[in-house]
Amino acid sequence: xxxxxxxxxxxxxxxxxxxxxxxxxxxxxxxxxxxxxxxxxxxxxxxxxxxxxxxxxxxxxxxxxxxxxxxxxxxxxxxxxxxxxxxxxxxxxxxxxxxxxxxxxxxxxxxxxxxxxxxxxxxxxxxxxxxxxxxxxxxxxxxxxxxxxxxxxxxxxxxxxxxxxxxxxxxxxxxxxxxxxxxxxxxxxxxxxxxxxxxxxxxxxxxxxxxxxxxxxxxxxxxxxxxxxxxxxxxxxx
Amino acid sequence: xxxxxxxxxxxxxxxxxxxxxxxxxxxxxxxxxxxxxxxxxxxxxxxxxxxxxxxxxxxxxxxxxxxxxxxxxxxxxxxxxxxxxxxxxxxxxxxxxxxxxxxxxxxxxxxxxxxxxxxxxxxxxxxxxxxxxxxxxxxxxxxxxxxxxxxxxxxxxxxxxxxxxxxxxxxxxxxxxxxxxxxxxxxxxxxxxxxxxxxxxxxxxxxxxxxxxxxxxxxxxxxxxxxxxxxxxxxxxx
DNA sequence: AGGATTTTGTGATTAAAATCACACTGCGCC
DNA sequence: GGCGCAGTGTGATTTTAATCACAAAATCCT
Numbered sequence: 001x002x003x004x005x006x007x008x009x010x011x012x013x014x015x016x017x018x019x020x021x022x023x024x025x026x027x028x029x030x031x032x033x034x035x036x037x038x039x040x041x042x043x044x045x046x047x048x049x050x051x052x053x054x055x056x057x058x059x060x061x062x063x064x065x066x067x068x069x070x071x072x073x074x075x076x077x078x079x080x081x082x083x084x085x086x087x088x089x090x091x092x093x094x095x096x097x098x099x100x101x102x103x104x105x106x107x108x109x110x111x112x113x114x115x116x117x118x119x120x121x122x123x124x125x126x127x128x129x130x131x132x133x134x135x136x137x138x139x140x141x142x143x144x145x146x147x148x149x150x151x152x153x154x155x156x157x158x159x160x161x162x163x164x165x166x167x168x169x170x171x172x173x174x175x176x177x178x179x180x181x182x183x184x185x186x187x188x189x190x191x192x193x194x195x196x197x198x199x200x201x202x203x204x205x206x207x208x209x210x211x212x213x214x215x216x217x218x219x220x221x222x223x224x225x226x227x228x229x230x231x232x233x234x235x236x237x238x
Numbered sequence: 239x240x241x242x243x244x245x246x247x248x249x250x251x252x253x254x255x256x257x258x259x260x261x262x263x264x265x266x267x268x269x270x271x272x273x274x275x276x277x278x279x280x281x282x283x284x285x286x287x288x289x290x291x292x293x294x295x296x297x298x299x300x301x302x303x304x305x306x307x308x309x310x311x312x313x314x315x316x317x318x319x320x321x322x323x324x325x326x327x328x329x330x331x332x333x334x335x336x337x338x339x340x341x342x343x344x345x346x347x348x349x350x351x352x353x354x355x356x357x358x359x360x361x362x363x364x365x366x367x368x369x370x371x372x373x374x375x376x377x378x379x380x381x382x383x384x385x386x387x388x389x390x391x392x393x394x395x396x397x398x399x400x401x402x403x404x405x406x407x408x409x410x411x412x413x414x415x416x417x418x419x420x421x422x423x424x425x426x427x428x429x430x431x432x433x434x435x436x437x438x439x440x441x442x443x444x445x446x447x448x449x450x451x452x453x454x455x456x457x458x459x460x461x462x463x464x465x466x467x468x469x470x471x472x473x474x475x476x
Numbered sequence: 477a478g479g480a481t482t483t484t485g486t487g488a489t490t491a492a493a494a495t496c497a498c499a500c501t502g503c504g505c506c
Numbered sequence: 507g508g509c510g511c512a513g514t515g516t517g518a519t520t521t522t523a524a525t526c527a528c529a530a531a532a533t534c535c536t
Contacts, residue, residue, distance in 0.1 A: 094382045098380050104386075123372075131365070140375055140379055145332065148341045151318070200524060201484085209485070397492085398493075429513080437493080483530100484529100486530100491522100495520070496519075497517090500514080503512090503513095504509105504511090506509090
């Protein structure tokens, strides 16, 4: 089954090619069946917005394919990107569980597919299957962990160079293929990278120039290669 | 029952004078009984440390009395205080649920009492009482929410003055007594306040001078009074 | 392919807070 | 009461990255 955006729809959660630690992996059959009953699948093009900061939570989105940028903004238009989510991630879980407004905006940066589960259905599903509630709690604590990492980057890192080094290293750590451990695809603009580390576009540009000059990294097209991982690690101190 | 630190021990969770939204409030009798069986109570003096950033999680601490400072530090010794916890708060829940190291250090800033529940006992307790797992999930999502607020302060706030204004307003919002809505006890040093908003002690000193000069606040001993709340609110923009 | 629009690179200038330095205050304590 | 010390106030200086400005390069689009 093909869609307007050139994606294959994944119809069955069981077949969803997501990570091992997926929130809904290896559920008892009853729970899985119930889950398939309350979910609804949709496909989103690039730049589609799943939800907006401040909206009342409608429910959760389980990302099956594509990439999502989570961001939050001040009234003055300054924006920070708090996370880039990929397939397997659950979006809107915190807001849905605490029934407070979505605290971030979720925007597709790569077209993809997500399963939506409405809040009411999800909450009664949890009450019915306590085992899943424990899984949700684990997922939430991981979310918290990530948020805490962000706090440490923003609050403890001294210089923008340190923050960029940290970001690049974190990105390489995400690589699955060990052969490509030192390579990553730069899909974000300098502006967006700046929004991830709380600095300005110009500073990011200068930092990249600097890193290249110092032979720390090499950029060819959209591929960035870490040439001196040790040096990058020496730059960070937290 | 009195303790060496001049505190009354609270022996029964049911009698614990905590907030309404406490994690373990209004539990089914069976759960409560079980909870009382697995908890152990201890009393802590000022400066006592409940757990340290990086330690393997031993379990959770339910604060019954006293105040706790949660902080995280960089290798270079720079510290940020992420939260001040008061009675009713659950400490170490994230680390315990995700079985990752405690991400913060918890230190008593006011002597108090806490109930400790070991990780294993807590996890099986949750599996047995699914209802409680949902409560835990709600608590975790609230924690996340707070962390996200912190991210917004650190990442979006433009100036230290804005951050301090935000902090003072947040503190006044915590007051229970409506008559004292505009007063708060300054128990932290300028140094610690600086650690909460990611700036330096000198800057905090200067900001307070500035706020006083502009008639925004008044300080008498340890009591700070907000004189112009509207003006403080106008300073923040996110 | 070619024009439009983003995105990036880089210099010059400015603004803002960190840092350094040191005096002062208030408080606990013997 | 006065010693000692943690905490505070404030000036002078320095550092750093934000801001402003504009050109160059890359990309998107039909």
